[in-house]
Amino acid sequence: xxxxxxxxPEDGDLPRLxxxxxxDVRIVPRPSFESVSFFINNRYxxxxxxxxxxxxNVLRAAVHLCEKFRQFPVDVVxxxxxxxxxxxxLAARRLGIPCIWYIQEEVDEKRAGGFFRLLLRWYALRxxxxxIVDADALLEQFNGLGLMAEQIFTVYNGIDTNQFVPxxxxxxxxxxxxxxxxxxxxxxxxxxxxxxxKGQLTLLDAFISLTAEFPDIHLLFVGAPLFGSEDYxxxxxxxxxxxxxxxxxxxxxxxxxxxxxxxxxxIYVHASVETDSPVGVLEAMxxxxxxxxxxVRGTIDLVIPEEDAVVFVPGDVISLALSLxxxxxxxxxxxxxxxxxxxxxxxxxxxxxxxxxxxxxxxKIYET
Numbered sequence: 001x002x003x004x005x006x007x008x009p010e011d012g013d014l015p016r017l018x019x020x021x022x023x024d025v026r027i028v029p030r031p032s033f034e035s036v037s038f039f040i041n042n043r044y045x046x047x048x049x050x051x052x053x054x055x056x057n058v059l060r061a062a063v064h065l066c067e068k069f070r071q072f073p074v075d076v077v078x079x080x081x082x083x084x085x086x087x088x089x090l091a092a093r094r095l096g097i098p099c100i101w102y103i104q105e106e107v108d109e110k111r112a113g114g115f116f117r118l119l120l121r122w123y124a125l126r127x128x129x130x131x132i133v134d135a136d137a138l139l140e141q142f143n144g145l146g147l148m149a150e151q152i153f154t155v156y157n158g159i160d161t162n163q164f165v166p167x168x169x170x171x172x173x174x175x176x177x178x179x180x181x182x183x184x185x186x187x188x189x190x191x192x193x194x195x196x197x198k199g200q201l202t203l204l205d206a207f208i209s210l211t212a213e214f215p216d217i218h219l220l221f222v223g224a225p226l227f228g229s230e231d232y233x234x235x236x237x238x239x240x241x242x243x244x245x246x247x248x249x250x251x252x253x254x255x256x257x258x259x260x261x262x263x264x265x266x267i268y269v270h271a272s273v274e275t276d277s278p279v280g281v282l283e284a285m286x287x288x289x290x291x292x293x294x295x296v297r298g299t300i301d302l303v304i305p306e307e308d309a310v311v312f313v314p315g316d317v318i319s320l321a322l323s324l325x326x327x328x329x330x331x332x333x334x335x336x337x338x339x340x341x342x343x344x345x346x347x348x349x350x351x352x353x354x355x356x357x358x359x360x361x362x363x364k365i366y367e368t
Contacts, residue, residue, distance in 0.1 A: 031057035065091035089127030135277030137297030158354025166288035167263035189265035199271030222261035285341035
């Protein structure tokens with residue numbers, strides 16, 4: 001019943017993997033977007049020039065999509081990615097095609113002076129027929145808009161527990177060799193974009209505070225900077241160098257298969273300081289890793305504190321360091337939490353359940 005067509009702005013790992021799975025992939029180049037914010041002193045500041053250029057290029061991208069949509073039949077458009085919601089939604093609206101926004105992040109009300117949140121809310125009333133969010137906490141950015149219950153839905157991320165499995169010793173060793181990690185080290189890691197809201201700086205400072213007590217620990221960041229946050233990565237590297245820990249803090253960059261990074265880890269940390277519903281936490285849990293998460297909205301909904309994860313205060317270096325120390329001192333506790341984490345993901349966040357819910361919504365939108 002469903003024939004998916006994946007539209008990407010450029011070739012890369014996603015299109016390649018989709019083609020290998022037999023899916024129809026179309027590359028529709030789009031203009032480049034300027035950052036609408038500058039990252040200065042650990043906060044985003046509005047970039048008026050970036051807004052202007054990006055607004056023009058969003059319209060150009062929408063025109064390009066309209067041309068492609070006319071070339072082959074499209075019954076429903078599902079957008080993924082903040083700017084894609086705008087240009088994909090505009091193209092769908094222009095041609096009268098139903099559109100679903102699939103939103104997986106909260107737009108900070110302070111970002112770009114609040115203008116970005118205002119735009120998102122304004123267009124939410126005009127472009128999509130329905131909105132999917134992957135955590136109840138993300139619903140709050142649409143409060144007060146008068147959206148009906150049948151227009152906005154929560155569908156939690158699903159994990160394929162046949163793909164994400166605990167690593168055996170051989171897989172672990174291969175991953176560590178590839179990433180330049182010592183075989184006998186205890187590796188603490190985090191996956192995700194290198195951006196301030198993910199809290200990597202909090203994790204790094206907590207790690208630094210523990211290195212004297214635990215000389216065998218190493219830290220691995222899997223991911224690359226995004227949205228103009230290259231300076232944030234530079235700050236992380238500088239902080240590690242200042243502490244004379246360059247050989248114990250590792251930056252893998254983007255990995256086409258995140259399982260390589262997860263296989264090298266002994267403890268997984270997600271240190272977000274803002275609302276977040278990270279699929280990375282579920283991936284780590286499915287891999288049987290003991291997980292520590294900050295108690296931010298969205299993330300806290302994914303775990304049962306002290307059963308399948310350890311929870312710490314967001315942005316609090318001492319709280320995170322104490323939680324890490326507890327796991328580092330107790331290997332049996334790490335094993336116990338890791339095993340329960342995989343059970344929880346298998347029972348509550350299966351890929352099949354997530355896909356079924358999205359399919360139901362697509363059918364409903366198409367039939368109406």
